[in-house]
Amino acid sequence: MTVLRLVLGDQLDRNISSLTDLDRDADVVLMVEVTDEATYVPHHPKKIALILSAMRHFAAALEEEGARVDYVRLDGRGNTGSFTGEVDRAVKRHKPDRVVVTEPGEWRVEQDMKAWEEALGVPVEIRPDDRFLCSRAEFAAWAEGRKMFRMEHFYREMRKRTGILMDGDEPEGGAWNFDKENRKPLPKGLTAPEFDGVEPDAITSEVLALVAERFADNFGDLDGFRFPVTREQAFDLLDRFVAQGLERFGDYQDAMALGEPFLFHSLISPALNIGLLRPREVIERVEAAYRDGGAPLNAAEGYIRQILGWREYVRGIYWHAMPDYAQTNAFGADRPLPALYWTGETDMRCLAEVVGQTRREAYAHHIQRLMVTGCFxxxxxxxPAEVNEWYLAVYADAFEWVQLPNTHGMVLHADGGMLGSKPYAASGKYIDRMSDYCGNCRFDVKKTDGENACPFNALYWRFLDRHAERLRDNRRMSMIYRTWDRFDDDRRAAILKQADTFLETLS
Structure with a gap:
């Protein structure tokens, strides 16, 4: 009896559910590099290179343990360019009794998988992805009957269910989160750990040459590729973070600084999202560091909340709300995404810095994504459709299950409040407080209107004014509306004119 076992490029985990009962003598592991997945958005070249190199390393490790691997390369002869086409070809080659897959991370791919059994004429088993700490079924049970979803409620439930950072029935340290302690700007003179990354080996070098040839016109630099592409390399990066970055991660996780793309962040999200690491083992490593005295509680809890809280929560929202979720547009936003997102050419120093960093590294941390490119x-x-495409394309850790809710719900509030209670709208004051970007900008962050006023300031008030009917009664925004109401008519008119004039020049 032969089983054909398909492993996708973001399922590079030897213990993935599709491989748990692998019979090395009889079964075939299918891995395919397909054009459809490399081009459905214009992915950053470093993202494409990461996935292809990690896939090839994973296939080599399977072969080393004696597994039969059918590996189809992007430039392989006869490659149809799609998952369906390649599974069809593999079924004809190997004539398996059945096909086994693990549920994918994207709704569109799952729809294709559900059609394979009828199309291919062979049984297809789609197994749950057990890498996550909350299954899709468990999230659906948690969500049932709730009028409102909030990550904090979900996070507390996950803490209780898993026992992570718990002291009996109570949260470690007497509080569920320490977010108020984790909003400090970077002090002058404090330096971040050096990050040299991983030197490309022969497999990665071959992939880099392929990507350079095929995707030369995509947004992003390929030079300086340094992502981990094996489980061992990913663990080395995690250990480096725990030893050098975790202690200060909590205090400065929201900070931004010129020329400092990484600061005290772990940089493991690409490895985590393609399966080289499992969330539980990352969480346990961080919790152990706290309990051993190697990191303060606010740092450990803040980091764990990103994985046990947000990462699991947004996945649950994605599968609970798709496919209609992607079509929502609560604010009726329809402006084309400005060219500066692709070129980085703008006098706004914060945007130029973050877009330029994204081009170079295929990486920006959560505050850069949320409060700079996202807030703008x-x-x-x-x-929203254009913004979602940009975020999905340019970041190495972006897969739709995690990208869409974060961008659509948290960044744009386009879901009308399903994911979060308020839009993360802010003026330039926030960026000035949390970074040194504004000091070298031609725009004056302290000015709202007039020559060289920071565009974020007038745009912020314009946003609030345009959407007052929807947002004014939000208890988290009532204070700022009271401030807007205190402005006299001439002041409000001048601010709105400033914003509209800027938008005309932006177009």
Whole structure:
């Protein structure tokens, strides 16, 4: 009896559910590099290189343990360019009794998988992805009957269920989160750990040459590729973070600084999202560091909340709300995404810095994504579909299950409040407080209107004014509306004119 076992490029885990009962003598592991997945958005070249190199390393490790691997390369002869086409070809080659897969991370791919059994004429088993700490069924049970979803409620339930950072029935340290302690700007003179990354080996070098040839026109630099592409390399990066970054991660996780793309962040999200690490083992490593005295509680809890809380929560939201979720547009935003997101050419230093960093590294940390590129897109009313495509394309850790809820729900509030209670709208004051970007900008962050006023300021008030009917009664925003109401008519008119004039020049 032969089983054909398909492993996708973000399922590079030897213990993935599709491989748990692998019979090395009889079964065939199918891995395919397909054009459809490399081109459905214009992915950053480093993202494509990461996935292809990690896939090839994973296939080599399977072969080393004696597994039969049918590996189809992107430039392989006869490659159809799609998952369906390649599974069809593999079924004809190997004539398996059945096909086994693990549920994918994207709704569109799952729809294809569900059609394979009828199309291929062979039984297809789609197994749950047990790498996550909350299954899709468990999230659906948690969500049932709730009028409102909130990550904090979900996070507390996950803490209780898993026992992570718990002291009996109570949260470690007497509080569920320490977010108020984790909002400090970077002090002058404090330096971040050096990050040299991983030197490309022969497999990665071959992939880099392929990507350079095929995707030369995509947004992003390929030079300086340094992502981990094996489980061992990913663990080395995790250990480096725990030893050098975790202690200060909590205090400065929201900080931004010129020329400092990584600061005290772990940089493991690409490895985590393609399966080289499992969330539980990352969480346990961080919790152990706290309990051994190697990191303060606010750092360990803040980091664990990103994985046990947000990462699991957004996946649950994605599968609970798709496919309609992607079509929502609560603010009716329809402005084309400005070219600066692709070129980085703008006098706004914060945007130039983050877009430039994204081009170079295929990486930006969560505050850069949320409060710089994201907040600007929200304030100008950028079309959610175009914003979602950009975020999915440019970041190495972006897969739709995690990217879409974060961008669509948290960044743009386009889901009308399903994921979060308020839009993360802010003026330039936030960026000035949390970074040194504003000091070298031609725009004056302290000015709202007039020559060289920071565009974020007038755009912020314009956003609030345009959407007052929806947002004014939000208890988390009532204070700022009271401030807007205190402005006299001439002041409000001048601010709105400033914003509209900027948007005309932006177009």
């Amino acid at each position: 897109a929200l304030l100008i009313g950028a079309d």
